[in-house]
Amino acid sequence: xxNIDQPTEMTATEGAIVQINCTYQTSGFNGLFWxxxxxxxxxxxxxxxxxDGLEEKGRFSSFLSRSKGxxxxxxxxxxxxxxxxxxxAGMDSNYQLIxxxxxxxxxxx
Amino acid sequence: DGGITQSPKxxxxxxxxxxxxxxxxxxxxxxxxxYRQDPGQGLRLIYYSQIVNDFQxxxxxxxxxxxxxxxxxxxxTVTSAQKNPxxxxxxxxxxxxxxxxxxxxPGTRLTVL
Numbered sequence: 001x002x003n004i005d006q007p008t009e010m011t012a013t014e015g016a017i018v019q020i021n022c023t024y025q026t027s028g029f030n031g032l033f034w035x036x037x038x039x040x041x042x043x044x045x046x047x048x049x050x051x052d053g054l055e056e057k058g059r060f061s062s063f064l065s066r067s068k069g070x071x072x073x074x075x076x077x078x079x080x081x082x083x084x085x086x087x088x089a090g091m092d093s094n095y096q097l098i099x100x101x102x103x104x105x106x107x108x109x
Numbered sequence: 110d111g112g113i114t115q116s117p118k119x120x121x122x123x124x125x126x127x128x129x130x131x132x133x134x135x136x137x138x139x140x141x142x143x144y145r146q147d148p149g150q151g152l153r154l155i156y157y158s159q160i161v162n163d164f165q166x167x168x169x170x171x172x173x174x175x176x177x178x179x180x181x182x183x184x185x186t187v188t189s190a191q192k193n194p195x196x197x198x199x200x201x202x203x204x205x206x207x208x209x210x211x212x213x214x215p216g217t218r219l220t221v222l
Contacts, residue, residue, distance in 0.1 A: 004151065033210065042199060042213035043152075087151070096167075097211065099144075099151030 002026050004100035006088050011106045012078055020073045020086050020103045028093020032071045034062050035087040037102065043087055046073070075105075083107045111136045113214035115200050120219045122194075129186045130217045132200030141183040142201040142211060145169060152199065158183055159205075187219065194221045 003025045012018040024032065031050035035043035049055055049064035049071060061074040073086055085102040092098060113134040122128045134141065140159050144152040154167030158177040172191025177183055183202075187194045197218050201211040 008149075040197075040216075040218075042215050044213070045210040048210060089152075096154065096157075097152075099153075101149055101151045 002090075002092060002098045004088055004090055004098055006086075006100040006103045008101070009104045009106065011108060012075075014078055014080060014107055014109050016078050017074065017076050018078060018105065020075075020088075020105065022071045022073070022088035022100060024069050024071070024088070024090040024098070024100075026090040026092040026098055029066065030091040030093065030095055032062075032064055033089040033091065033097065034071075034073045035089065037085045037087055039084075046086075078107050080107050080109070113200060113202055113212055115198075115214035115217050117217060118215065120217055122219070122221050124221055125189045127186055127188050128194075128219065129184050130198055130200075130219070132183045132185065132214055133181055134183075134200075134202045134212075134214075135181060136202055136212065137180070138202035138212070139180070139205050140203045141177070142203075143167075143173070143175065143183070143185045144199045144201065146197040146199060146216075155185065194219060 006022045034046040037043040047062035054063045059076045064071045085104045087102045088100040089097040116131050142157040143155040146152050153169050155173050156175040158164035161180050164175050164177050174186045199216045200214040203209045203211045
């Protein structure tokens with residue numbers, strides 16, 4: 001079956017670094033997406049990885065290892081506004097997104 | 110401004126009533142999607158459409174219906190056959206269905222009393 005696993009909740013301190021892990025099992029693989037979702041709002045796109053390695057975009061970076069079925073989202077210099085849920089989604093061979101339940105990130109001062 | 114609109118933001122209905130949620134996009138995207146989001150669960154695909162006048166069932170289509178008469182519009186009807194309709198409903202669109210990100214509307218929170 002298809003499955004995306006990520007931690008339910010994480011806590012970090014303002015100004016610190018946090019890594020949110022995601023493991024995936026999909027029927028075929030056409031990439032791994034990360035989205036940010038603030039409570040009660042729409043998800044917004046953060047990153048897309050289809051090749052192994054690290055993609056950096058400002059304070060956010062995303063890593064993919066296809067052989068391990070593993071990705072992580074790295075957030076640096078955490079700000080209070082980064083408090084949100086982070087959704088991991090794998091794209092299968094039919095180009096459908098399989099979504100994880102999301103990781104709620106709590107930032108403390 | 111280009112984007113996706115969903116209305117209303119909050120919707121209340123009595124049990125047994127059908128209700129239609131609207132989704133409009135002016136991004137000129139071909140593909141449109143409807144998802145349901147429940148607490149503690151990932152987004153689940155209800156229906157999707159890759160082109161006008163064509164749509165496909167997702168993982169949880171039972172109790173829902175859609176239409177795609179115009180490229181810009183993809184309304185979702187929650188019928189009385191849906192056993193547990195209270196949820197947050199998200200509409201999304203993307204360029205042709207391959208490896209492109211999906212853009213989401215603001216969502217409609219439906220509560221059935």
